Amino acid sequence: MNGLTHKLSHIFEHGDHAHIHVKEKPFSNPYFVGVGLGLVLLAAFVIMGRGLGASGALSTTVAVSVNKIAPEHAAKNSFYTEYLGDENSNPFKDWLVFQIIGVLFGGFISGILSHRVKKGIEKGPRISTKMRLVYAFIGGGLLGWGAKLARGCMSGQALAGGAVLNLGSWIFMMMVFAGGYAAAYFLRRQWI
Amino acid sequence: MNAPFFKYEYFGTDVSLIIAFVIGIAFGFALERGGFGRATILAAQFYFTNMRVLKVMFTAIVTAMLGLFFLSVIGFLDLSLIYLTPTNVMPNLVGGLVAGVGFVIGGYCPGTSIVAVATGKIDALVYVIGMLFGIFVFGEMFPSIENFFNSTAMGSVTLPQFFNIPYGVVVFLVVVMAIGAFAAAEWGERKMANKSLEKKI
């Protein structure tokens, strides 16, 4: 088994990178990045009349999976049917799905250009890898649930809704910070 | 030329998906540049050691907001055609709180977790699976919480409409608030840096 994983990782990383400069580049200036991100968001508004998003694409994935396994069950639930659309169109032919595919590749290109693509686990110094993954799963679950209840996540609600001064988005954003700072103290062992 | 282009039917739905991909690339690129693909950086926000998230996010919001304001004032962009997520006060409140707690526990938010997966972070992959599970749980619960989900509905409403203040004034206030937040963030970071320095000595 070990031999196999070694072989596999060998396929993914050739031996000839010894002479390649692999040092990570530092992250860009946050205000500079912020202006860039704002312009991307503005472009989405000007071209499409809508903001960016992320959790919608995942909801489509869930809805399609549920529909594949139990079509009758999915048809009864208006949450799923909204993401499935009518029968004539493919539910994956959706704005947010294509946008998220773009995010995946945009992140990858930026990462590879600055040598930051590296297999690894992000965690604080005082937590085990296993616990970190458990926390990641729980956190993801809570965020998925919460974002659906609030009709959007940090991208769709806080960022895009924030820029159009949407009342609900600002409520959501303030609550995210409130919830985050309230929980931060209890989770400090994970991060610092 | 009038914006938003899509609403004026300059191109169809199929072409809009190509645009979605291009905009997504730019979005992912910017997020990665900002360091949003790292859970440790995102979480540091909540311990005042690295306020990148706040700085990037508020700069982005202010930039896009000023752009929208300017383009609508010169009559290029029709603001009423821009999609507004309907406001439901209680679901927004509760959802925001749960999402905030989930943010600190998981270390990512949905968009940044995708960027982290793209740069090879295993924990982000687990996070995405968790998120799919969370959405599935929400979907299964949906029939029983549908009433709550649709409660305290206020429709599509913006801050200027709600507080009955002119649009320009709200824009100005948000800019002032953002500058204040930036100053506070810089001050907080320096303070935390001194503190950890003292600890080391």
Added chain:
Amino acid sequence: MNEITSTRNNYTIDPTLSVWGWEIPVYLFLGGMVAGMMLISGYFLFKGRQTEKNCSCFYLPYMSVILLSIGMFALFLDLEHKLYVWRLYTTFQITSAMSWGSWILVLVYPILLVNILIKPPKFLEEKFPQVINWKKYLLEKPILLKNIGIITMFFGAGIGLYTGVLLSSLGARPLWSSAILWLLFLVSGLSGAAAFVHVIAKDVYERELLAKADNAFLIIELFVIALFIIGLKTATEVQAQAADLLLTGEFAPSFWVFVISIGIIIPLIIQLLAVNHKVKHTALAPLMVIVGGLILRFIIVSAGQYSHWFNSNFH
């Protein structure tokens, strides 16, 4: 499907032909990959690289045999009258692309077998000791090996272009009525195979060469796609409408995003940086090229079936 006729006189053709499922695109894709692999391995043989320890011309023939057999099996699944498959080989129709193709496919197997004999697998040597003598005979004759290399390349190119000719000879669909389709499929097969071999090659020289070659193939592929589209756009109205299916219509999102961006441009950028030692070589860019090639076949086959002569706005 119903093997009646490939013109409009087939009752399944109007209003939209939709009798080809996943089997045909998968077969076309695997055929293209095999074509590319045979060209690559034939080239190395022609160059006399069998003297190297880790020449990819040793194992590419095996993979070609396996992939080609899977592809043929997919093709076989698609046939309506499976038991009559032998009838293809009782005749040779000089004007039929299918007849050419089925004969080429049959001739490819012995050629690949000869390629395998240059370095036969251990169990074959143990079971049939005379294989070792054949191997020795082949290795003593570099000129013969050179010629085997040329024949391998010739038939590899034959498979590659035949997959395109097969579609363009189906006059019933405007999207396929392009004389450049064979070149598109050949170049796409070459880029996919070069990407694949570049990942698995053990020899450093071959790896570097194939990475560079793959970039060249991808650039050529972009030009060929452009010519393909321009050719359709400047032809009759229905052909222009068929091209619009890819450019702005039904198939535009998958065409631009999965074929052009993810299948060609993004891996090209990454591989150009990798060849210049700016970033690490990984298997991700080649993987994108291969998946892009597969999706290209799917789109050309489904969009082709969707396009038709009399009114493309008809749904």
